[in-house]
Amino acid sequence: MQKASPNKLAILNKLVTAAPGMVPSGELVESLNVSRQAIWKAIESLREETIGIESLPNRGYRFIAPPTFDLSPTWLEHRLKGTSLGHPILFLETVDSTQEIAKEAARQGMPAGLVVLAEEQRAGRGRMGRTWLSPTGGNLYASLLLRPRISPMQIQLVNLAAGLAVQMALESLFRVRCSLKWPNDLLWKGRKLCGILSETASETDRVHFAVTGIGLNVNMSVRDLITAGAENPCSLIEIRNETSNRGEILVEILRRISELIGLLEAGPEGVQRLVALYRQRCSTLGKEVRVLTDSGTDYGIAENITQDGALEVNVQGSLRVYTAADVLHVRASQD
């Protein structure tokens, strides 16, 4: 397990700020109020995260290069300075599901901002009780702990914000505009690139927490995903024809989610702006859809997203509102 500890983060912040200059170890000892031994241990641990730090005997330390490992937790936390999410970041090589780790932390009272990452999930979970295949191979598996100050009625908006954030992040980083299917699937030519699962604990008038899990196929080939058992997958490597840095994608996603949750918490005007942004970018609107609910299957035309994030569908002339459902675009090839 790799974790960004306060000492490691403070040291990294200082070294990066001073680069290309060096920071005397005495200065680190003094400002952090810890022993030389503790500084040395923290530096070793930063190096284990593959961050390039040079030691200058009897003088100090110098930052030389960002990590070669793209999910270095301390580096990511450093990159997220000033953002409400990503504090702390926990990276685990293998785990059943990052959702479980984040939810347990939430139950133990951990404040909002925690992000749990894994290289592999043995029992990754999807929406509607499905499995999210999560082999090693360069994909992004992340769970974020949020404690949004909203009413439980608005919880679907957190889901929409997460999908929107991923779509915006891929567009701004790589000019890749994928289709955002309500509530928060990201598709490329009808194939699934990213799935999002939000699990919440709330009372009648208060949301205790939401754990939002993001599974994004980044560097694993579509062939390998299919071999692992994924159904109709797509991967960023196929779209971009090159590998992508998962950490940089995550940083952009977290910044955007944090901004969108800020809108959501700002009151009715913020909610209106969030929903308007979502409507502009949601490819479900205007499409012929098949809606699968616990009580059956409906066919109709998706007409609107409500201020609570529900989907309104015109089913044979009457408007039906779905707060949670599985939606399929009937002509998926258009996505």
Ligand code: BTN
């Ligand atoms: C979907 O069914 O589309 C949602 C998939 C969500 C997958 C992510 S991967 C990180 C987090 N951990 C899980 O077990 N699931 C979510």
